[in-house]
Amino acid sequence: MAFTLTFALIAALAGPSVAESRDELEKKKNGVNSEITGAQQSYDESSKAAGDAAAVLQASQAQLADAQANLGSVRGQLVAAQALDAQMQAALAQSEADLAQAEADLAVGEQNVEASTKEVISFSVESLQSGDPGLRAFNDLMNGANPTEFTERKAISDTIADVQLDRLDTLDATRVILDLNEQKVQALRDQVQVERDAAAANLANITVLEQQAAAQEASVAQLVQANSANKAAADAAVAEDAALISALEADRARLEAEIQAEIARTTPPPATGGGGGGGGGGGGNASGKLSYPLDSVRLTSPYGYRIHPISGVRRMHDGQDFGSPCGTPIKAAADGTVISQYYNSGYGNRVILNNGVINGVNIVTTYNHMSRFAVSPGARVSRGQVIGYVGTTGASTGCHLHFMVLVNGSHTNPANWLP
Known part of the structure; x- marks a missing residue:
């Protein structure tokens, strides 16, 4: 992830002006912070689910x-x-x-x-x-x-x-x-x-x-x-949470180090006119809504609490799952900039887009479990542009797209932002 972020930062610095580079860096920083905040919420919820599973296990042992x-x-x-x-x-x-x-x-x-x-x-x-x-x-x-x-x-x-x-x-x-x-x-x-x-x-x-x-x-x-069964579920949840925490902490440390390094190398004064733009140029986000990331939409798991299909523990599902064959093109839900793309043990191959300010709030969209990528970190993409392909990487039970929407750093129900 650090490598891809570094690549994105180098690409950003190659822009036409230092002010534009600094503005782009701030967008990326906001997107990363949003992702970390959402991941921390997911961790807190999964940790609570693991604690509940442990309580059920203890009660079962007493009954036994x-x-x-x-x-x-x-x-x-x-x-x-x-x-x-x-x-x-x-x-x-x-x-x-x-x-x-x-x-x-x-x-x-x-x-x-x-x-x-x-x-x-x-x-x-x-x-x-x-x-x-x-x-x-x-x-x-x-x-x-x-x-x-x-x-x-x-x-x-x-x-x-x-x-x-x-x-x-x-x-x-x-x-x-x-x-x-x-x-x-x-x-x-x-x-x-x-x-x-x-x-x-x-x-x-x-x-x-x-x-x-x-x-x-x-x-x-x-x-x-x-x-x-309860013990296995609890152990699986704890192991999954531990792996996720380790991955998130490592990502956080690398991202913060890269961001601080780039800020230190940026000497011009802060930009005065570019903060919080749409990230993709033009009016691609003017509608106030996002587009569906797949041409054919088949919702297989909505946003909200559910029984996790792998761990068997009740936990927050922080996005929407759309079922589709592996290899199906995935499209950007709005104009934006690729903050990063990397592999995560839970989300698999993922692309994170900073879609800028829409309806007065900062929007970040993520596309998970991809089989492969179609864009590079730092790239500007337009609404409807192919950014990757459906897969089943990471913690997945079949070919599908896990689509997330973060509003000012917190994950929310994507259905509220789709037509």
Whole structure:
């Protein structure tokens, strides 16, 4: 940039008079100061955007920490629920085993009762059919039977009676045990049902916890993704701002040094009649409006705040973007003088025109992202003259012209100055 500015200054000094050279130098100086002021505004706005991105990043990191803590808690609950389920399953298995044994004992008891009942019925039938043994023995004794035989028959009769009574007692006891077994089986069945219901409820709780854990994992993944995106955007914005600041400071230092050197070499007194002219001669700026810099106008991004297409950060867009194929001629929006042309990491190849005073204010127009130049620093150009060609140099995502208008050093909406 210093080289091109020096070339412009040498070209200016080659003019017809020292006064004209000094006047031209003042125009260039005003244009450079305007460009620096506009760039400083852009830097302040982009720095604020970078700060906002850093704040978003910090908030995202805090949310990520909270989500990770919550996820750990849910996973702890899930482990506890799984352990409880294992205990419940073991208790349920034991209860089911006890129930199976009780049901088996109940079946045996039912068989015993059935057998005892049959024996008692059979004995009773036999007794009815043969009559009472004791009475038969007494009858035989009365009919002259041997007393010893009577005694033996009587003993047999008593024994049979005792057996019958014992069978009846056994039947009663078996029935009592059967009743107890039935009660035990019913109680075990109830217990097993309760334990089954509890196990089912616990399994349902585990399912809910697993779903919560999965949701937490998804939430954490989204936060991590957002965190990474925010961090990348913040880093990109900071890097872009740092590069822009470095470039602007270097440009400022070189331009100020060149301007001071040229002023020091200018010895005649200050010009009295040429300050603030249109820079291009003639009446090319008399209309009070600028011309469109392209024959075919297709606005792709207006002036104002927007999401930057590269950094993803909301920042001020300090001009208008006109979409057009690379190589399309770019024309001067008004008469003027080429202050400088150079490459900038953000704006790419750019041409800066001092269009002089229009409607009472100093106007500077810049044409950015050019593929190549068609004019030289210090050249006087007329409205509509080709000064370069559309490109995509610098921080650009495609072929277009980034057109800027600076009024008294501050960038403004170009739409206010176009037809």
